[in-house]
Amino acid sequence: MSIQDKKKKDKSKKKDKKHKKDKKKEQKHKTSKAVVKESNKNVEIKESKSDMTTDQVPTKDIFVNKTKEKTIKQYQSASDSDDTDQEQSTQRRSVPKTNQKQYQSASDSDDTDQGQQHLSIIERKRKRSSSNYRTREIIEDSDESDFSSDDSEPNVDQFALGNQKKRKLKSNRICSRRTLEYNKDASAADNYKGKASSAFVPTVHQNFFISDSDSDTDSNDDYGSDSFPEWQRSFKNKPANASHWPKTRRFGYSDNLKLEKRIKKICRRENISFQQVQEIFASDRPSAHLKFFQKIARPFPNISLKSLAMHCRDAYHPKRDNTPWTDEEVKKLNELVKVYGANPKKLSEYLNRTPLDISRYMNRNRANDISKVSRGRWTKEDDELLAKAVAKQLATGDGKLRALDIEPLFNSKKTKEQIHNRYKRIRHRIKPDGTLMEDRKATxxxxxxxxxxxxxxxxxxxxxxxxxxxxxxxxxxxxxxxxxxxxxxxxxxxxxxxxxxxxxxxxxxxxxxxxxxxxxxxx
Missing domain, CATH: 1.10.238 (Recoverin; domain 1)
Known part of the structure; x- marks a missing residue:
């Protein structure tokens, strides 16, 4: 084939391609015109139907509309109608369910979630969380029978930031009471004029033991269970009417210091690090370390083994932090509670707080109580009401105060802890008939x-x-x-x-x- 023939053949091919493209464009143009005409007809039909009464609408159209409405409700979550969802429009398009949507909580549409990373710790845990840790909102969100979201619970934060003191207070595992830091420029009288002295306590570090001094020697004592008193042979509670058991007393700074030295001595002898002993104290089965706890308890013959184990668990917890809660911590707490519920031990895995600290905060700073609970002084009427309730309870009961039974009398304006603390301050003024003596200065x-x-x-x-x-x-x-x-x-x-x-x-x-x-x- 000559060169000229090849050129003619190439030109014919190009013409054929161009002709095919033109045909396709014409087909598309005709199709778009047909779609526009059909949509215009639909608009006219809708407008004519909107002018008709319900009696004039064909039954077939009524059935189709109801089916569509039902489908939309079926795929809406409980959070779609929440007051906190600011992005919801009046005509919301139905979204088909997916497995991921099924395990999302009602808080996913909350405006408090704005600015969070797409794969945060909470969201990743939520995807693989089992049904045991789902909150009520999560279960409702995945329930196909819940077509309406009108009855869903409002997605509000359960806990609020408590009243913060102007001056920061600190504590550690030895000086366990939260107090102001020692002012080196002031005298001891100024530093300790309103608090217990801790002048004898050395510097305490969070992640390792204090000074090298040892505790009282144990002289290679026998650690068999028979050599221990009954209350240190196991982790059992005090039996009823066990008068021979010692009464618990306040654990002071010197006790904490003595305990620290004892723990350090036992750990050195058995080649246990500070981090390892923290794991022992945090164990869910302290009975697996019975011998270890008995060795520690040797210098404390009048303290039960269970009390000592609980004290060590809280004092030596890796996340022990008695500083005031920050706004960021409270926000994170609220998000975690929506996923895992109010389980302090589970929440502690994601917060830099001990389970005890989390439990205390949740009990004292519930959002629905923050405006009700009086944080100020008790009034005279409050004291009189408490005095009558206490006198009646002590007269008819076993002589013990049960603040939980008295709490309803204050209509949720006083907590159980407030009632108990107030009773300790005014009990000397309460007469047997429930009246109060006038307060006065001591003689x-x-x-x-x-x-x-x-x-x-x-x-x-x-x-x-x-x-x-x-x-x-x-x-x-x-x-x-x-x-x-x-x-x-x-x-x-x-x-x-x-x-x-x-x-x-x-x-x-x-x-x-x-x-x-x-x-x-x-x-």
């Missing part, structure tokens, strides 16, 4: 009696320092601040034992009483 004789009772605590329980004292026990009209202010006037009190401090205070108070008697101010 010098009552102050002397109070100091003598504190000394009894020290002698009977062999206490070493003031954080072990129960300053509210048998205090009457005397406040705890009376003790703190008086002992702050003693030079070098921060280095003294509590028994020596009380002996000085009692001598001073006796002189004050005698002076008042000589002046005729006392009967």
């Amino acid at each position: 010098v004789i009552e102050e002397l009696e109070y100091l003598e009772k504190l000394k009894e605590q020290v002698v009977n329980n062999k206490l070493q320092e003031e954080s072990q004292l129960n300053l509210l026990k048998d205090s009457g009209f005397v406040t705890a601040q009376f003790y703190y202010k008086r002992r702050a006037r003693i030079p070098g009190f921060e280095k003294m034992k509590v028994l020596d401090i009380l002996n000085i205070l009692i001598d001073q108070q006796k002189r004050i009483v005698e002076s008042r008697r000589e002046e005729g101010l006392l009967e």
